[in-house]
Amino acid sequence: MGTYHAQQKKDYTLKLRKLLKELPSFCGFYFRAKETQTSVLTRYGYAIDLRGFFEFLTTESQYLSGKDILSLTLEDLNHVTTLDIELYLEKMSIYAKGDKEWINSASALARKLSAVRSLFKYLFKQEMLRANVAALVDIPKLRERAIIRLEANEVADLLDTTESGSGLTKAQLRYHEVTRKRDTAILTLFLGTGIRISELVGIDTNDIDFEAYAFRVTRKGGDQEVLAFGQEVGAALQAYEAERKQTVAKEGHETAFFLSLQRKRITVRAVENLVKKYATLAAPLKKITPHKLRSTYGTMLYQESNDIYLVADVLGHKDVNTTRKHYAALSEEKRRTAAKMVKLRDDPS
Numbered sequence: 001m002g003t004y005h006a007q008q009k010k011d012y013t014l015k016l017r018k019l020l021k022e023l024p025s026f027c028g029f030y031f032r033a034k035e036t037q038t039s040v041l042t043r044y045g046y047a048i049d050l051r052g053f054f055e056f057l058t059t060e061s062q063y064l065s066g067k068d069i070l071s072l073t074l075e076d077l078n079h080v081t082t083l084d085i086e087l088y089l090e091k092m093s094i095y096a097k098g099d100k101e102w103i104n105s106a107s108a109l110a111r112k113l114s115a116v117r118s119l120f121k122y123l124f125k126q127e128m129l130r131a132n133v134a135a136l137v138d139i140p141k142l143r144e145r146a147i148i149r150l151e152a153n154e155v156a157d158l159l160d161t162t163e164s165g166s167g168l169t170k171a172q173l174r175y176h177e178v179t180r181k182r183d184t185a186i187l188t189l190f191l192g193t194g195i196r197i198s199e200l201v202g203i204d205t206n207d208i209d210f211e212a213y214a215f216r217v218t219r220k221g222g223d224q225e226v227l228a229f230g231q232e233v234g235a236a237l238q239a240y241e242a243e244r245k246q247t248v249a250k251e252g253h254e255t256a257f258f259l260s261l262q263r264k265r266i267t268v269r270a271v272e273n274l275v276k277k278y279a280t281l282a283a284p285l286k287k288i289t290p291h292k293l294r295s296t297y298g299t300m301l302y303q304e305s306n307d308i309y310l311v312a313d314v315l316g317h318k319d320v321n322t323t324r325k326h327y328a329a330l331s332e333e334k335r336r337t338a339a340k341m342v343k344l345r346d347d348p349s
Helices: 003-020 027-034 040-060 074-078 082-093 106-125 152-164 170-193 197-201 231-244 268-282 290-305 308-315 320-341
Strands: 094-097 100-103 214-218 224-228
Touching: 003 027, 003 040, 027 040, 027 106, 040 082, 040 106, 074 106, 082 094, 082 106, 152 170, 152 268, 170 197, 170 231, 170 268, 170 290, 197 268, 197 290, 268 290, 290 308, 308 320
Parallel strands: none
Antiparallel strands: 094 100, 214 224
16 A cells, blocks of 8 residues: 555554544444445544434434433434434534534435435344334435546646646646646546545555556555556656656655645645636636546547446446446437438438
8 A cells, every 4th residue: 555545544544543432332333344344434433423413313302312422322223213304404404503504415414414425324224123113214315417527628728738737726836846847747647547535645656667657556555566658648747757767755755756835745635726717717617626527538439439337446436327328418419410310211301
């Protein structure tokens, strides 16, 4: 595992341990069982959501209101009803915390319910609960969202804009010459390999083999894979690498390939901001994020190969149905085009 991902795993493990001290003791059984099945980031996210659920139960549910979270027992959990869970989701859809208002989308509510369901399923399976009431709560209906991606001309415009700095403000141009090769390498890598943002920021200098035109990434869950890249990506990476070799990184960041202006490993937020900066100029009507660049690559690869299994493998999807769900619309477009290709009768003159 790379330096970045190893440190991230350590940091979130410590965060999770601290958070578990705020949860009922029976949660310890659940999280220990999940340790070999999920990443620490997933478990930390579940712990956050479960804390919110228990806060709701101890403040607003009919039976458990007034109790302390740490004092909750399995018998208390046996008194939780489907209505309690539904009311929890209803409250989470929009609520105030301090002087700030929070709104959760259907997908966010589905994730919160998933955490509750997972806990109840485990405890019921271990015969610690009499019933699994969470399984009876319907998952919030998710609306199908159109895939936002760049067209071929927009991809070219994005890279041209990144290289030239055309359209940037005077303030932005002052930094552009310093970051131009780095930013071009980052965007070219996204568009030429479809890697995730977490995979990109985690790349170390010794992860790239320019002779083999390949690089090592740490996937979700910690698995390492070697991916290939083409000549365009190779050229952009080598141009930046020459610059990177001349830069002395701050202590603790020596192995990072992509550095910030502060000579530290570039952060996820910084990458999101630079993608937004250039994409706003190249495709102003589209809200382009690093994930949308990943979708762009997946679309281009599928259009060229027509091989959904290849796309799933390269993108690191463990389930091909995840890939098929995202790119099925492209097959429908091709079928519609095919339907128009065959003429049964000549047009009347």
